[in-house]
Amino acid sequence: MKRALVCLLLVSCVPSKRREVDAPSDLGSGEILLVGRIKVTPPIAKDEQRLPGIAEDWRGQVMLFIGETAEPLPRPFKGWDYKNRIEAPPDREFSVAVPASSFSIRGAAVPLKLDEPPTDEAVLPGGFRVEVRPGDRAIYIGTIHYHRDEFWQITKVEVEDDYDRVRADCARRWGASDALRKAVVDVPVKKK
Amino acid sequence: MARLLPAILALVLSAGSTLFTTGCGGGLSQQMENQKDPETSLIVGHIDMKDGPCWLHWFSMKQVMPKVEKPYYNFRIDEGTFYAEYIPLGSFQLSEFGGAGSWPSNTLYTFRFPQQLEGLRLEKPGIYYIGSFKMTDEGNFFKSKYDIELAKTPSEREALEKILPHAKGTDWEERLRRRLEELK
Numbered sequence: 162m163k164r165a166l167v168c169l170l171l172v173s174c175v176p177s178k179r180r181e182v183d184a185p186s187d188l189g190s191g192e193i194l195l196v197g198r199i200k201v202t203p204p205i206a207k208d209e210q211r212l213p214g215i216a217e218d219w220r221g222q223v224m225l226f227i228g229e230t231a232e233p234l235p236r237p238f239k240g241w242d243y244k245n246r247i248e249a250p251p252d253r254e255f256s257v258a259v260p261a262s263s264f265s266i267r268g269a270a271v272p273l274k275l276d277e278p279p280t281d282e283a284v285l286p287g288g289f290r291v292e293v294r295p296g297d298r299a300i301y302i303g304t305i306h307y308h309r310d311e312f313w314q315i316t317k318v319e320v321e322d323d324y325d326r327v328r329a330d331c332a333r334r335w336g337a338s339d340a341l342r343k344a345v346v347d348v349p350v351k352k353k
Numbered sequence: 354m355a356r357l358l359p360a361i362l363a364l365v366l367s368a369g370s371t372l373f374t375t376g377c378g379g380g381l382s383q384q385m386e387n388q389k390d391p392e393t394s395l396i397v398g399h400i401d402m403k404d405g406p407c408w409l410h411w412f413s414m415k416q417v418m419p420k421v422e423k424p425y426y427n428f429r430i431d432e433g434t435f436y437a438e439y440i441p442l443g444s445f446q447l448s449e450f451g452g453a454g455s456w457p458s459n460t461l462y463t464f465r466f467p468q469q470l471e472g473l474r475l476e477k478p479g480i481y482y483i484g485s486f487k488m489t490d491e492g493n494f495f496k497s498k499y500d501i502e503l504a505k506t507p508s509e510r511e512a513l514e515k516i517l518p519h520a521k522g523t524d525w526e527e528r529l530r531r532r533l534e535e536l537k
Contacts, residue, residue, distance in 0.1 A: 273469075274468070281465070281468055281469075282469075311472070312469070312472045313470075314469070
């Protein structure tokens with residue numbers, strides 16, 4: 162019971178996520194719309210995640226983290242490290258407001274065990290750089306596709322370009338007034 | 354055999370005797386048994402807990418592939434050496450280990466391995482030594498910070514010699530002797 166309460170406290174204290182927005186018209190000043198997708202192969206299985214009811218919405222999601230620099234995500238991961246996360250659903254693009262300046266994707270995390278402390282996460286590598294240009298309103302960074310084994314070791318990372326499909330979808334929802342710029346990220350070169 | 358890396362351990366503290374009973378894996382004896390399934394393996398390893406808060410009382414591994422209804426395997430323990438002769442083919446991760454604090458403490462120490470950690474892929478039956486580890490405390494006077502690192506001792510030979518008496522009268526006895534001959 163005590164552990165459950167501690168866990169409830171932990172999850173309920175998780176800082177806020179990045180604001181999800183549907184269209185550039187919903188942006189505040191100094192913001193751009195970031196569109197992209199995170200894919201994990203094989204997909205996250207239900208029995209790999211032990212989540213309390215309050216965090217059930219996180220099942221299958223990958224938490225993406227951006228920052229001014231590509232500073233790697235910490236291990237072990239703490240509750241406050243979820244601050245400003247982008248919640249990337251498994252089956253569609255995420256669409257969030259971010260500051261209108263260049264940034265790095267620091268990495269991603271998959272919550273594996275949150276039902277009682279200590280928590281456990283799989284951390285996925287980052288290091289992607291996103292250059293924001295003056296006048297950008299919405300950018301598309303591609304699908305970052307992580308391949309992993311049964312031990313959550315990342316075996317391959319690739320970036321897939323679904324720009325034509327995503328642009329068509331955005332144009333249908335937004336109208337023609339706002340353009341989605343293609344800014345597909347490159348896979349960082351692995352240091353030897 | 355996959356390479357096993359030292360883990361960033363997560364420590365869970367609890368109190369009471371009920372958990373200890375379950376944590377021991379149902380009180381497994383040190384005596385090995387013959388297995389009906391010829392595809393089972395004997396997994397052996399060692400953790401030196403001298404610098405830890407307790408001695409090793411339980412150790413478990415989780416089967417991650419193929420998926421099974423009961424994926425956890427508890428190990429037999431003999432003074433830091435853990436072993437299990439009933440492990441089927443598949444992929445496994447180290448799950449957790451721990452022990453009870455020394456008298457008069459009633460604290461149970463459970464150390465959990467993260468799920469994102471290289472594991473074992475058993476593709477054919479055999480005797481597998483997964484290594485020697487040593488618990489470290491990199492904390493300070495006020496707060497301990499436990500982890501484990503690879504250790505040079507005991508060697509595979511020393512660990513197998515230690516569990517050999519527990520294989521007496523089983524098929525494992527001869528297989529262990531053959532492996533010990535190879536290690537000479």
